Amino acid sequence: MTETIRILLCEDQTLMRQGLRTILELEPGIQVVGEAGDGEEAVGQYASLRHQDKGPDVVLMDIEMPRMNGVQATAAIVQSDPQASIIILTTFDYEDYVFDAVKAGAMGYLLKDVPANELMATIRQVYSGVPSIQPKIASKLLVEFGRKERSATPARPAQEETLSPREIEILKLLAEGASNRKIAEQLVLAEGTVKNHVSNILSKLHTGNRTQAAHLARERKLL
Numbered sequence: 001m002t003e004t005i006r007i008l009l010c011e012d013q014t015l016m017r018q019g020l021r022t023i024l025e026l027e028p029g030i031q032v033v034g035e036a037g038d039g040e041e042a043v044g045q046y047a048s049l050r051h052q053d054k055g056p057d058v059v060l061m062d063i064e065m066p067r068m069n070g071v072q073a074t075a076a077i078v079q080s081d082p083q084a085s086i087i088i089l090t091t092f093d094y095e096d097y098v099f100d101a102v103k104a105g106a107m108g109y110l111l112k113d114v115p116a117n118e119l120m121a122t123i124r125q126v127y128s129g130v131p132s133i134q135p136k137i138a139s140k141l142l143v144e145f146g147r148k149e150r151s152a153t154p155a156r157p158a159q160e161e162t163l164s165p166r167e168i169e170i171l172k173l174l175a176e177g178a179s180n181r182k183i184a185e186q187l188v189l190a191e192g193t194v195k196n197h198v199s200n201i202l203s204k205l206h207t208g209n210r211t212q213a214a215h216l217a218r219e220r221k222l223l
Contacts, residue, residue: 003029004029004030004031005029005030005031005057005058005123005124005127006031006032006033006049006054006055006056006057006058007024007030007031007032007033007034007055007056007057007058007059007060007123008032008033008034008035008036008042008045008046008049008055008056008058008059008060009021009024009032009034009035009036009060010035010036010037010039010041010042010045010059010060010061010062010065010070010073011035011036011037011060011062011065011089012037012038012062012064012065012066013062014037016112017035017037020060020089021035023116023119027120030120030123033049033054033055033056034046034048034049034054034056037065038065038066038067038068039065039066039067039068039069039070039072039073039076040067040068040073041067042059042061042065042068042070042073042077043068043073043076043077043080046059046077046080046081046084047080050081057085057127058085058086058087058123058126058127059074059077059084059085059086059087060087060089060123061073061074061086061087061088061089061106062088062089062090063088063090063097063101063177064090064091064177064178064179064182065177068177069177070088070090070101071097071100071101071104071177071211072104072177074086074088074101074104074105074106075104075105077105078104078105082105084105085107085126085127085129086105086106086107086108087106087107087108087109087110087122087123087126087132088101088106088108088109088110089110089111089112089114089119090109090110090111090112091111091112091113097210098133099209100209100210100211102133107126107131107132108122108125108126108131108132108133109133110122161204161205162204163201163204163205163222166197167197167200167201167204168222169187170183170187170194170197170198170201171201171213171214171217171222171223172223173186173187174198174201174210174213174214175213175214175217175218175223180194180195180198198210201213205217
């Protein structure tokens with residue numbers, strides 16, 4: 001008899017979550033045991049299911065979610081259970097998102113345009129304890145890792161640079177987990193303009209990614 005893999009499905013878009021549940025439950029040996037519509041709920045559901053001895057064996061985690069994003073939820077879950085098997089399933093393949101997700105403890109990273117059979121194969125692979133990242137995503141991870149290694153320098157006092165009002169505005173949205181696209185839509189800017197602002201923010205704060213920038217901004221009480 002095939003062993004059942006119990007899934008916790010974390011996705012804030014109801015239609016997408018329902019569609020994924022339907023696809024997953026059509027697959028023999030796959031059972032969705034819980035759902036979450038935001039990051040905080042995902043962390044709570046994971047703890048609750050474990051307490052009830054209902055798994056979950058694998059977590060499918062979206063990145064862009066309210067209250068707590070997928071990277072933060074992944075880090076919280078892995079902190080409570082280092083053996084957690086989490087797959088990031090998202091529309092975003094930004095280098096810093098990939099790096100942060102893997103650093104947080106994710107064992108898989110897939111884009112939502114992945115074929116259903118590849119999703120199932122990844123679930124089974126991660127369930128067996130083997131990490132799985134799509135080749136094009138893995139290449140981005142290597143690029144980001146290389147960039148961080150090249151930018152690493154001996155610790156020295158960093159000269160603080162003043163952020164512009166627009167950069168502070170973007171930093172606040174960035175700290176809430178908003179993507180460049182969402183920031184652009186909310187502030188009525190071109191996505192390329194937002195990307196340039198984010199690069200300037202990271203440079204001025206002397207940080208390597210969005211998560212570090214948000215953390216440092218809170219420490220300096222910029223938010």
